[in-house]
Amino acid sequence: MAELVFFSGTMDCGKSTLALQMNHNHAVRGRVGLIFTKLDRAGANVLSSRLGLSTGALEVADDLDFWESIVSRATAGGRIDYLVCDEAQFYTGAQVEQLARVVDEMDVDVFAFGITADFRTELxxxxxxxIELADRVQVLQVEALCxxxxxxxxxxxxxxxxxxxxxxxxxxxxxASGLEGQVEYEVLCxxxxxxxxxxxxxxxxxLSPEVLPFDLEVCPVPPLPITQAD
Structure with a gap:
């Protein structure tokens, strides 16, 4: 029975590496799948890992309808056993619902990989x-470290x-370069x-002469601003 599985975690926990491995494991057993991604750091139409591994992929635009796309391929005679969906945090809610429909009505496995929360700690x-629709949510066991x-x-x-x-x-x-190169991400506890x-x-x-080594953990940092919900 097909499943919608969400593999989640922070950056640096191996999501894209696992996505590549998952695709390999299914492909070598004769299963036919499609790889989707969105806004990969390496550019469009590619699924890449920080370890240096990569493969071609289909870029997910905001107007992509997964249901119509998979149905169209199937009615044209294409065989699809599974989907690997990387950077799934960037998909729209409607697209996730389409993926769930593909699982339920076409018996196609969907393996989604993505970061759970953004830099504001919001989903x-x-x-x-x-998280709301998946049959299983798996937090990756490779722990990223602060x-x-x-x-x-x-x-x-x-x-x-x-x-x-x-x-x-x-x-x-x-x-590597350009305006966006001024933006970096770091995982923290x-x-x-x-x-x-x-x-x-x-x-x-x-390095500050005013901070002793054992005071580093408690050195003062400006508090986060408190904002009210809309």
Whole structure:
């Protein structure tokens, strides 16, 4: 019986690597699948891992209808056993519902991979809908680590060296050049996210003559602003 499975976690926990491995494992057993991705750091129409592995993929536009696309391929004689959907946090809620329909009505497995929450610790729309609809949600076992060595649970956005908590939800960072190259992401434990203590800020604090080594964990950091819900 086909399933909709959501593999989730923070950055650096191996989601894209697992997506590539999942596709390989099914393909070598004779199953036929399609790979989808959106806003991959390596560019359009590619699924890439930070380990350097990559493969071609179909780029997901906001107006893509997964149901119509898969039905069209099937009625044209194409065989589809499974879908690998990377960067699923960027999919719309409607697209996640379409994927669920593909599973239920066409008996096609869907393996979705994505970051759970954004740099503000708020759920991405695609991830939220996947958590609500998936048959299974699996948190990846490869733990990303904060600079302090603790398990990282949050994704921090760093603009020109400073952590930010405001801005557009979707900004592709960690790129080689251009304006977006000024944006980086770093995984942090909750403690250091709340203190806005990135690895760079920690190094600066450690070098400060006013901060003793054993005071590094409690050095003052401006508090996060409290905003009211709309």
């Amino acid at each position: 991405f729309p695609g991830s939220k809908r996947l 600079w302090c060595g603790r398990r990282a649970t949050t994704n921090a956005r760093v603009v020109e060296g400073s952590m930010v908590i405001e801005g557009e939800q979707v900004v592709v960072g960690d790129t 909750r403690r250091h996210y709340m203190r806005r203590m990135t690895s760079h800020a920690a190094r600066v604090a450690a």
